[in-house]
Amino acid sequence: MSEGRPARMLFATLGSRGDVEPFLCLARAAQRAGHEVRLLVPDSAEIDTRGLDAVSLGISFADLAENLGGGGMASMRAFRERIRPAMARALRAAAEVAVEWQPQVILAHPKVLTAPVAAARLEVPWFAAELTPTLTPTGEFPAAGVAAGSLGPWLNRLSYRAVGLAGAMFGSDIRAARQRFGITAGRLPPPVATLAAFSPTLVPRPADWPDSTRLTGDWHGPSSQGELEHSVKEFLADPRRFVYAGFGSMSGGDPVARAEAILAGARSLDLRVLFATGWGGLEPPAHVADAADVLVVDSVPHGAVLPLAAVAVHHGGAGTVHAATRAGTPSVLVPFLGDQPFWAAQLQRIGLAGPPLRREHLKTADATAAIAAAIGHAGRVQLAAAEMSSEHGTDAALRYLLNAA
Numbered sequence: 001m002s003e004g005r006p007a008r009m010l011f012a013t014l015g016s017r018g019d020v021e022p023f024l025c026l027a028r029a030a031q032r033a034g035h036e037v038r039l040l041v042p043d044s045a046e047i048d049t050r051g052l053d054a055v056s057l058g059i060s061f062a063d064l065a066e067n068l069g070g071g072g073m074a075s076m077r078a079f080r081e082r083i084r085p086a087m088a089r090a091l092r093a094a095a096e097v098a099v100e101w102q103p104q105v106i107l108a109h110p111k112v113l114t115a116p117v118a119a120a121r122l123e124v125p126w127f128a129a130e131l132t133p134t135l136t137p138t139g140e141f142p143a144a145g146v147a148a149g150s151l152g153p154w155l156n157r158l159s160y161r162a163v164g165l166a167g168a169m170f171g172s173d174i175r176a177a178r179q180r181f182g183i184t185a186g187r188l189p190p191p192v193a194t195l196a197a198f199s200p201t202l203v204p205r206p207a208d209w210p211d212s213t214r215l216t217g218d219w220h221g222p223s224s225q226g227e228l229e230h231s232v233k234e235f236l237a238d239p240r241r242f243v244y245a246g247f248g249s250m251s252g253g254d255p256v257a258r259a260e261a262i263l264a265g266a267r268s269l270d271l272r273v274l275f276a277t278g279w280g281g282l283e284p285p286a287h288v289a290d291a292a293d294v295l296v297v298d299s300v301p302h303g304a305v306l307p308l309a310a311v312a313v314h315h316g317g318a319g320t321v322h323a324a325t326r327a328g329t330p331s332v333l334v335p336f337l338g339d340q341p342f343w344a345a346q347l348q349r350i351g352l353a354g355p356p357l358r359r360e361h362l363k364t365a366d367a368t369a370a371i372a373a374a375i376g377h378a379g380r381v382q383l384a385a386a387e388m389s390s391e392h393g394t395d396a397a398l399r400y401l402l403n404a405a
Contacts, residue, residue, distance in 0.1 A: 007405040010103035012040040012094050013129070014087075014111035016061050016249035018319040020047050022131055022197050023109070025221035027052055029394040035402075038101050040094050040112070046299060048227075055097055057090040062249070062279055088173050095177045098122070104405040107195070107397075110135060113167050114177045116188040121181040125404040128191040132318040132339040134163050135194055136213040138206035141346075144339035192404050195397050199322055201387040203346065214400055217393030218322040220303070227301050235274060235295040236308055242272035243371060244309040244329075246299070247281030248317055250336040253360050255283035258334075262313055263288060265367030269375075271310060276300055281315065281336070281359075303327075311374045313367075316340035316347075316356070325352060328385035330374040332367075334359050352381050 009030060013023045020041055027037045031052070038053045043060040091114045098106060098118035106126035108115030119126035128135060132144045137160040139153030146159040178184060194213045205215045228236070235242070243266040245259070259275060259282045266273045272293040275284050288294045302323035306312055312324040316333040321343045324331045333344040333356040347353035354373040357366055 006034050006036060007402055008036045008102070008104045009107065009401060009405065010038050010040070010098050010101060010105075011107045012057075012098065012112040012115055013109040014042055014057065014059065014061075014090060014094075015109065017044065017046050018248065018317040019109055019111070019131065020044065021319055022219035023107075023129070024049065024052065026107075026219045026394050026397055028221055029219075030398055030401075033398065035398075038097070038103065040097055042090070057093045059086045059090040084169075087170060091170060091173045092177065092180075094118070095121075095181070099181060105401050107401060110163060110167075113170050113174055116191075117174065117177040117181060117183060120183050120189050125192040126189070127401060127404070128194045130194050130196045130198075130213070132198060133196070133203060133342070134339070135160065136196065136206075136209055138208050140206040140208070141342075144342035145337075148341035148345035193400060195400060197393055197397065198318060199325070199388050199391055199393075201384050201391065202321065202325065202350065202352075214396070216396040216400070217388075217391035218318075218326075219394045219397060220322065220326070221394065222303065228304055229297065231295060232274075232297060232300055232305070235272075236305065238272070240272055240293075241270075241310040242266075242274055242308075243311045243313060244274050244276070244300075244305060245282060245313040246276030246320075247278055247315040247334065247336070248276075248320060249279045250315045250359075251278075251280035252336070255281055256285055258282060258359065258362050259284040261362040261364045261367045263294065264364040265369075265371050267293065268364070268368045269371055271371070274300070274305065274309070311371050313371070315359075316343040318343060321347065322388075325381060325384050326388045328378075328382040330377040330381045332357060332370040332374045334362070350384075352377060352384055 011023045011027055013020050027039045030037045040055050040057055043056050094112050095114035095118045099121050104124055106115055106119050107129055109129050115126055134143050137157040139156050142151050142156045142159040143162055146162050196213055196215045197219050199218050200215050245262050263273050275282055275296045276299050284296050289296055306324050306327040306329045309329050312329050313332040314320045316335045331353050333353055335341045335344045335356050336359050344356035357370055
């Protein structure tokens with residue numbers, strides 16, 4: 001299809017805010033270009049779908065995360081009784097909405113395992129979205145979430161099979177969708193291409209990647225100052241420097257001690273702190289809530305806040321890593337799980353961050369040293385930001401989608 005003609009596109013994603021925000025940005029860019037987009041998303045109060053044709057898949061990852069806090073047998077039981085049934089409903093809904101809406105092209109997060117079924121039923125092309133290095137094998141580094149450091153070329157490539165093993169847990173849901181739509185024989189169609197939505201400044205394209213993986217750059221959009229709460233605007237208007245601290249959808253451990261260590265470390269360097277408490281990874285003690293050098297909020301738009309911060313202390317999710325670096329703001333990473341150790345190690349490898357901090361037993365001295373060291377990385381981070389300013393990930397992704405529609 002010519003880029004000048006409107007297309008009908010369906011974007012489907014599952015996960016926490018970091019899995020959804022890039023799709024929101026891409027959907028808005030597609031709408032601005034005159035295309036018709038339907039967005040399939042999980043339930044979340046953090047997700048702003050205003051102005052978009054968004055359909056809920058009836059699953060809340062915030063609620064599901066609360067069921068995994070017990071560990072061991074409790075987590076296994078929560079998976080069997082809550083998470084597994086919720087995912088089954090969401091995967092079925094994704095296929096049903098896609099088939100009913102009849103898009104010309106489908107873009108799907110790896111968690112949306114029934115997207116190929118819908119594409120096969122409709123006989124339309126589909127693309128896989130790789131928001132962090134997990135889908136395309138390479139010998140240069142392991143899959144994010146498997147290991148932070150290199151395991152050697154052979155094991156690095158082998159590590160990417162982990163994503164397929166995770167998907168096998170929902171094989172019965174894929175088979176049910178195939179049966180529902182009459183696709184009972186043959187292999188499901190592979191994606192036309194995998195769109196790797198991360199910055200080549202942060203992860204240069206591996207030499208052994210196939211042509212079918214397109215490194216677009218990350219998908220982001222403009223942030224509006226009008227979305228800021230009055231208290232945030234007042235805090236940002238103060239010329240004194242500050243540390244942003246937020247762990248997004250992470251929780252667990254001792255969030256009070258974690259917040260106290262970060263606050264004490266920042267204060268020792270004469271810095272204020274803006275805490276974004278998110279899903280519970282940070283819990284500033286009550287006695288600091290009214291302090292003149294502290295602001296506590298649930299969340300803030302990164303694009304509006306991070307460019308003004310001296311340092312960003314965060315969990316190292318792909319979205320926050322890109323937002324902080326693009327803003328020219330040095331990071332202190334406190335990885336919890338998933339792809340976060342990969343991003344912490346990657347920023348350290350390319351000289352944009354120091355060693356990550358441990359999320360448990362975080363000490364004031366460690367936080368102080370890490371924040372001070374991050375300030376020392378500011379020049380290199382600003383050079384990386386200048387490189388990223390020439391990347392236009394949403395535009396590149398849309399070109400690939402339109403050429404296939």
